[in-house]
Amino acid sequence: MSTSATKANLSLSERMADPKWWRQAAVYQIYPRSFYDENGDGLGDLKGITAKVPYLKELGVDAVWLSPFYPSALADGGYDVDDYRDVDPKLGTLADFDEMAAALHEAGIKIVVDIVPNHSSDRHEWFKEALASPKGSAARDRYIFRDGKGENGELPPSDWDSVFGGPIWERITEPDGTPGQWYMHIFAKEQPDFNWENPEIREDFLKTLRFWSDRGVDGFRIDVAHGMAKDLSEPMPMKDDLLARAHGTDGFIDGSHPFWDRDEVHEVYAEWRKLFNEYNPPRTAVAEAWVHESRRARYASPEGLGQAFNFDLLQSDFDAESFKQIITDNLVHAKESGASSTWVFSNHDVVRHATRYGLPKGGSVAQGTNAAQDVTGSKPKGQDGKGWLLAGAPQEELDVELGLRRARAASLLLLALPGSAYLYQGEELGLREVTEIPDSERQDPSFFRNKGVEIGRDGCRVPLPWTPEGPSFGFGAGKAHLPQPEWFKDYAVSIQEGVEGSTLELYRKALGLRRQLQTDEELEWVETGNPEVLHFSRPGGWETVTNFGTEAFELPAGTVVVSSGPLEDGKLPADTTAWVVRDA
Known part of the structure; x- marks a missing residue:
């Protein structure tokens, strides 16, 4: 494929066979339990995804990324995996997966699935075997077990905190009924960490990657890609020492943190890359690696996973200077690694950007993510660690119209950038965070472990509205597994379809x-003479202008092919993006 050829010039078979399809792909993240419920049990399922393939095709995405659909007790939204090579029976069967894969491929849509390698669930057969086996056994060596400290081993091996709050170690009861060893869990206690030295x-995991690749999976999103390799040699540092080091000038950019972003993890990914390259086209992978920008390139290298998420725009305010610096820096990093950059505003872990942009700067939604945890294991002051809503946040401060207008402008800018665009289900409808969820109906473990501090991630995982009526707004025949607010009916797919100016039609x-x-x-930046207006050009006469300011701005000569909002006498109003194609 010539670098100057557009995707529109390629046939369906050429697009599907293109080994570089991922470099500038539009990837749509599906949280399966909340996408579409085909059998009416309140949970989205694989047959539901198959039923909505025409919707995905009309939307125009190149690939879908499926959050975990494996058997799970849902201690962490499916990221606690019981069996890596099966489908949760509540969501379907392997035959349903094959049917879905065939339908997506027939529509020209690639499939990316989540792989969770740092930890399993505590219901995994190997962990159950470890609990039933003695200290020092081969079964225990698959996980990270350590003796406790204190006179009788009653103290944890270190004072580190887990990401979800509380200690990172959990003590077990030995098969003979006595208090025993401790196992490590960076996340929930139901998510014991694997021992990757085993x-x-x-x-x-090579077997798992081959299993799904053979079933037609085109790529993998690697959960917590920076968290697998660990150095737990004694003496283990105290958490205050880790925190002080992380806030220093060098942080842990030398790979010396005990369990985040260690160099040894890349030995694993080199093995994975060899497997990926056995396929034609090669299987792709993208790392969820919350690491210092200077360390991101190794995850994205051709010898490694090939691509890594950058969450920098997601963490930024709606600000021209910040956006420009982030875009410039990340395009440089992409060239250094040989990968393409990735761009994202929303996902299953963070507050939707239509809400973030509608709150005052420094307001009640933390703009940070667990980037701070990648070096400290703790949360930064004033942030909640994942961009989640803080409990008791004054939601009356939310300007709904402003948030949506800015979200549309930001998304249109993102879709014009070189690199991969990652979209999260529902953002194409303009959905904002759902805060009206009773405590009794919440599911996210962070809410229960940090009650009174974090509301958690349920608000971005509420099932989609497909119609303005029905018990779950067309999501299924019955009640949805998370409650949908009444205002959802105004954002339903059927309400927006065919309506010029709707968010769905904009996407x-x-x-x-x-x-x-x-x-x-x-990408080439074009000087605007106004620091609140960003203008860049792409090859072929494609211009993108975003107005972050308050005054309307004169657009460059050419034809406006799409704008995130109506123009004002031909000018670009505040909080609006337009694409302009220069006239030949």
Whole structure:
């Protein structure tokens, strides 16, 4: 494929066979339990995804990324995996997966699935075997077990905190009924960490990657890609020492943190890359690696996973200077690694950007993510660690119209950037965070472990509205597994379809134009004379202008092919983006 050829010039078979399809792909994240409920039990399922393939095709995405659909007790939204090579029976069967994969591929849509390698669930057969086996056994060596400190081992091996609050160690009861060893869990206690020094773990994950690749999976999103390798040699540092080091000038950018972003993890990914390259086209992978920007390139290298998320725009305010610096820096990093950059505003872990942009700066939604935890294991002051809503947040401060207007502008800017665009289900409808969830109906473990501090991530995982009526607004025949607010009916798919100016039609139009216009992975900034207005050009005469200011701005000459909001006498109003194609 010539770098100057657009996707629109390729046939379906050429697009599906293109080994570089991922470099500028529009990838749509599906949280399966909340996408569409085909059988009416209140949970979204794989048949529901299959039923909505025409919707996805019309939306114009190149790939879907499926959050975990494996058997799970849902201690952490499916990221506590019981069996890596099966489907949760509440969501379907392997036959349903095959049917879904075939339907997506027939529509020209690639499939990316989540792989969770740092930890299993405590219901995994290997962990149950470890609990039933004695200290020092091969079964225990698959996980990270340590003796406790104190006179009788009653103290944990270290004072580190888990990401979800509380100690990172959990004590077990030995098979004979006596208090025993402790196991490590960076996240919930139901998510024991694997021991990646054990060759059996490495071999089993290669088997898993091959299992899904053979079933037609095109790529993998690697959960907590920076968290697998660990150095727990004694003496283990105190958490205050880790925190002080993380806040120093060098942080842990030398790979010396005990369990985050260690260099040894790249030995694993080199093995994975060899497996990926056995397929034609090669299987792709993208790392969820919350690491210092200077360390991101190794995850994205051709010898490694090939691509890594950058969450920098997600963590930024709606601010021209910040956006420009982030975009510039990340395009440089992408060239250094040989990968393409990734761009994202919302996902299953963070407050939707239509809400973030509608709150005052420094307001009640933390803009940070667990980037701070990648070096400290603790949460930064004034932030909640994942961009979650803080409990008791004054939601009356939310300006709904402003939030949506800015979210539309930011999304249209993102879709014009070179690199991969990652979209989260529901953002194409303009959905904002759902805060009206009674405590009794919440599901996120962070809410229960940090009650009174964090509301958790349920608000971005509420099932989608497909119609303005029905017990779950068309999501299914019955009540949805998380309650939907009444205002959802105004954002339903059927309400927006065919309506010019709706958020859904904006995304459809932009994604269609993106496929037609996108060529080389190049961007050139154009001076506007106004620090609140960003203007960049792409090859072929494609111009993008975003007005972060308050005064309308004169657009460059050419044809406006799409804008995130109506123009004002031909000018670009505040909080608006437009794409302009220069006249030939």
